[in-house]
Amino acid sequence: MKILWISGLIILSVAACDSQEKVTETAVEPAVAEVAAVVAVVTQTQDFASLMQQAEDLYMQTKVAKHAWLINLDRIKDARLAAEKGDMDTAVANAEEAIKLSRLALNQAESEKSRWQARVPQ
Amino acid sequence: MKWTNLITLLLASMMVASVQADPETDRQALRDFYQQKFPDIDLAEFKNGVYAIDSKMREQWLEMEDFPAYEIAIDEGEELYNTPFANGKSYADCFGDDPGVKHNYPMFDQARGGVVTLEVAINQCRKEHGEAALPWLVGELAEISAYMAYQSRGKSIDIKIDSPEAIAAYDDGEQFYYTRRGQLNFECSGCHQQNVGKMLRAERTSPTLGHTTHWPVYRGRWQYVGNIQKRFQECNIQVRAVPFEAQSETYRNLEYFLTYMSNGMELNGPGSRR
Numbered sequence: 177m178k179i180l181w182i183s184g185l186i187i188l189s190v191a192a193c194d195s196q197e198k199v200t201e202t203a204v205e206p207a208v209a210e211v212a213a214v215v216a217v218v219t220q221t222q223d224f225a226s227l228m229q230q231a232e233d234l235y236m237q238t239k240v241a242k243h244a245w246l247i248n249l250d251r252i253k254d255a256r257l258a259a260e261k262g263d264m265d266t267a268v269a270n271a272e273e274a275i276k277l278s279r280l281a282l283n284q285a286e287s288e289k290s291r292w293q294a295r296v297p298q
Numbered sequence: 299m300k301w302t303n304l305i306t307l308l309l310a311s312m313m314v315a316s317v318q319a320d321p322e323t324d325r326q327a328l329r330d331f332y333q334q335k336f337p338d339i340d341l342a343e344f345k346n347g348v349y350a351i352d353s354k355m356r357e358q359w360l361e362m363e364d365f366p367a368y369e370i371a372i373d374e375g376e377e378l379y380n381t382p383f384a385n386g387k388s389y390a391d392c393f394g395d396d397p398g399v400k401h402n403y404p405m406f407d408q409a410r411g412g413v414v415t416l417e418v419a420i421n422q423c424r425k426e427h428g429e430a431a432l433p434w435l436v437g438e439l440a441e442i443s444a445y446m447a448y449q450s451r452g453k454s455i456d457i458k459i460d461s462p463e464a465i466a467a468y469d470d471g472e473q474f475y476y477t478r479r480g481q482l483n484f485e486c487s488g489c490h491q492q493n494v495g496k497m498l499r500a501e502r503t504s505p506t507l508g509h510t511t512h513w514p515v516y517r518g519r520w521q522y523v524g525n526i527q528k529r530f531q532e533c534n535i536q537v538r539a540v541p542f543e544a545q546s547e548t549y550r551n552l553e554y555f556l557t558y559m560s561n562g563m564e565l566n567g568p569g570s571r572r
Contacts, residue, residue, distance in 0.1 A: 246535065
């Protein structure tokens with residue numbers, strides 16, 4: 177009888193340990209995923225902040241050069257709006273396009289420094 | 299100094315001289331350009347803008363001129379012009395007995411170190427007499443300007459560029475006019491010189507010569523009288539460039555250059571356009 181009791185207890189303990197491990201595993205998996213997601217968002221947000229800073233700086237350079245383009249303003253606004261809505265992929269894409277367009281505008285400003293003279297009637 | 303250095307210096311100064319043509323040479327070259335482009339049109343006709351080169355549009359415009367929409371603005375402007383300020387003074391204390399002074403504007407003000415357009419002069423007059431400045435582009439300022447333009451009809455544009463600072467302002471305006479900008483990569487002269495007279499959608503492009511003779515203008519699409527810097531802003535927006543502030547140094551210099559190009563031409567503002 178004693179042996180039966182001891183065997184039953186052992187079986188129950190093993191079962192309990194097994195279920196405990198399963199509970200721990202199922203609890204840890206989403207937590208890790210959540211932390212990874214938060215880290216990704218934080219990284220993306222930091223990347224976005226850096227991109228936006230660059231986009232705004234370049235836009236200001238186009239303003240100073242008197243060659244600002246309307247579409248650059250639109251892209252910067254779109255980037256901000258998307259970020260406010262939490263759509264970081266769209267926000268980053270718009271910021272990157274604003275940077276690219278500002279560089280084109282600055283190229284235009286640079287090349288036009290001398291090219292305009294050829295258009296003056298002689 | 300070595301001979302090679304001397305030759306280099308001479309060549310460099312010749313290049314600078316060729317780049318910085320004087321305003322009068324520029325003006326004459328522009329007139330020659332249009333005379334060659336439109337040999338059958340008297341250059342004096344260019345005061346009518348695009349209606350000098352498009353006979354069908356000219357007919358419509360002449361019919362519009364029978365009952366011009368800008369007449370109300372002239373009347374309103376006359377009343378505003380003759381209404382004394384709170385201190386008892388009036389615009390006549392700034393501009394003299396004859397309000398027809400538009401032919402002298404824009405002018406370079408040495409004391410202020412910049413170009414003064416008629417609109418700037420009107421607001422300066424107001425401020426000097428304790429009145430608030432008026433909004434630049436439309437409304438009362440455009441109406442006063444319309445009245446003064448009407449009083450200036452028949453006078454010839456007489457812009458003076460007689461100091462190094464004035465020439466610098468002119469050069470800045472000239473550079474702006476011939477510089478491509480905006481996402482569409484267009485310069486003012488692209489439409490108004492290289493492609494003058496061609497259709498851009500439903501509009502025929504107007505010539506540079508005579509561009510400033512008829513402002514302010516009642517435009518059909520505006521449904522009111524506005525001044526030339528409003529049109530500058532529109533042109534910049536049309537090429538997808540960020541426009542400049544009305545009466546900014548950039549636009550004042552542009553107006554200075556553009557008006558000088560029409561020096562000697564008869565004023566016939568205010569005008570009406572589609």
